[in-house]
Amino acid sequence: MKILCWNCRGLGNPRTVRFLQLLLKKEVPTMVFLVETKLDARAMERIRCKLGLQRCFTVDRVGLSGGLALLWVGEIQLQIKSFSRGHVDSIILSESGVASWCFTGFYGNPIASLRSDSWELLRRLQDQMHLPWLCAGDFNEILYAHEKSGMAARSQRQMDGFRQVLSDCDLADLGFEGAAFTWCNGRAGDGMIRERLDRCVVNERWLNSFPMARVYHLGGTSSDHLPILLDLEGVKAQMAHRPKYRKLYRFEAMWLREEDCEGIITREWHQDSNLSGVELVSGKLRAVASQLQAWNW
Structure with a gap:
């Protein structure tokens, strides 16, 4: 099973849709979580048909921004638990209809002063969590100083807030393979800023259920965010025979x-x-x- 997460920055551009079609053809994910679709449910249904996926749950845009979409293939039994402008929470069911684990597609508030609201949302979700839990998407925040390159350093208070909510929710970052950063502001020279804003975090029960899971930062994007791909069985790594990504040691x-x-x-x-x-x-x-x-x- 593979899960693709991407802040696509709008699906109104045919070029972005074509890129997504090619990405799905190459990686064949079972589930796709999209952030910043900038579409309503009717428009997202047309995109679903173009992508060839059988199921779709949409959180409509507000004005000209926002919008979330969770898409999945017909073989997957999935129930939506809750949703908001910043998340879609779901349960993956086994063939017998029993709840197996939870997937939360997440979008951290892009306004720094309001990001604490996103962290409180995570805490509320955790209070209701009794299953293996995977939470993935664009958190709009970094955990450590080395996850940012360029311009002024990230506020220590902001990073501390992110680390604290993961600790409170018993969630740990899954790591990754590929490029070090998932977002770039697109500027050149000294004005360039790059950050690792997109990630997958899991609780211990989920990791015990899927110990071979690997996260990959994919390239060739039409957005300012890279797509991230979670392979629950680690098959991609086994086929490519690539070594596991190792973060450089830095004293914090x-x-x-x-x-x-x-x-x-x-x-x-x-x-x-x-x-x-x-x-x-x-x-x-x-x-x-x-x-x-x-x-x-």
């Missing part, structure tokens, strides 16, 4: 606020070693980095 300033951080550094730095000189220092740095990464997770 927020760690200094936690008492455990100093203890980890002190303990690892004073471990006995048979090395000396430069090898001793580099070995201790690697050990500290490894322990901090594990602690952070």
Whole structure:
């Protein structure tokens, strides 16, 4: 099973629809979650027919912006639980009709001052969650400073708010393979900004159910966002024989606020070693980095 998520920035452009058609032909996803369709239900139904998918649930645009759509193939048994301008919550049923797991297509408020409303929405969804849970889409926020490139650094308060809601909801980022960023403002030179705004987060029960799941950042987009593809069985990685993406280690300033951080550094730095000189220092740095990464997770 594959799930495609994409902030398409409007499906009124025939070029965007053609790109989506080609993408679906190549990747053959079972479910598709689209953000910023800028369409109403009637127009989205015409797009569904062009895409060749059998089912569609639409959240209409408001004015000339917004709009969400969840599309899926006929073999999937899916029930819509709730929806809003920022989410579509659904249950995937087994062949016997029993609830198996939940999928939430999510769109974080693009206005920074209102993003806390999106985080409260996630908390309300979590309060009702008793199944394996996958939440994916455009969160309009980053978790760490290295997920942004260009111009001023992201507000620490904004990142802390995102990290806190994931912690409160027992959700963890699934990681990814591919390009480091999913959004670009399209400018050149010093004016270029790139960020990782699109992602998949899951609770432990979902990860235990799908331990081979992999997320891919796809290219060639007609939008300022890259599509992301979640392969629940990791087949794409197995066929391509590509190594798993490994994030570069970066020390996060927020760690200094936690008492455990100093203890980890002190303990690892004073471990006995048979090395000396430069090898001793580099070995201790690697050990500290490894322990901090594990602690952070």
